[in-house]
Amino acid sequence: MFERLRFNWKAQTAHGLHSPFVYDLYVSVINPIYQQSNVNLVEKLIHGVGSHLKLAKGKMHVIDLSRIQEIELEAIESLFENTDNVIICLNPHANAQTYLKWQRFYQNKLVIHSIELFEMGIISLNPTAPKQHFWLKKS
Numbered sequence: 816m817f818e819r820l821r822f823n824w825k826a827q828t829a830h831g832l833h834s835p836f837v838y839d840l841y842v843s844v845i846n847p848i849y850q851q852s853n854v855n856l857v858e859k860l861i862h863g864v865g866s867h868l869k870l871a872k873g874k875m876h877v878i879d880l881s882r883i884q885e886i887e888l889e890a891i892e893s894l895f896e897n898t899d900n901v902i903i904c905l906n907p908h909a910n911a912q913t914y915l916k917w918q919r920f921y922q923n924k925l926v927i928h929s930i931e932l933f934e935m936g937i938i939s940l941n942p943t944a945p946k947q948h949f950w951l952k953k954s
Contacts (some may be wrong), residue, residue, distance in 0.1 A: 826952035849953035
């Protein structure tokens with residue numbers, strides 16, 4: 816519970832988002848899904864992000880940070896070399912180890928936009944803007 820409170824303290828809503836990409840994703844997908852019930856929230860978010868971005872098959876990669884081992888991190892980071900990929904990281908706030916993995920990923924120099932929701936993180940590699948990290952919550 817403390818972790819959720821700490822996250823909500825840092826997180827923002829659409830107000831003040833200066834990235835057109837992140838603003839559009841938030842108002843079109845993330846917040847409308849958050850406004851619905853919490854049933855299957857993560858699945859709805861994953862599907863919503865994929866549909867909204869119209870990703871080609873094989874370009875969205877879903878990774879559960881609570882299940883990957885340290886030796887797998889480099890292989891996952893190789894996905895960052897293709898700017899068409901979007902990486903969804905589940906459970907970034909599950910524990911200290913998962914948060915360290917999430918930080919390692921979003922701080923990677925190839926990551927352009929990283930969006931941190933409490934339930935998951937979204938990594939965009941498309942070099943359309945300067946590197947930015949966003950903490951977003953339900954409005």
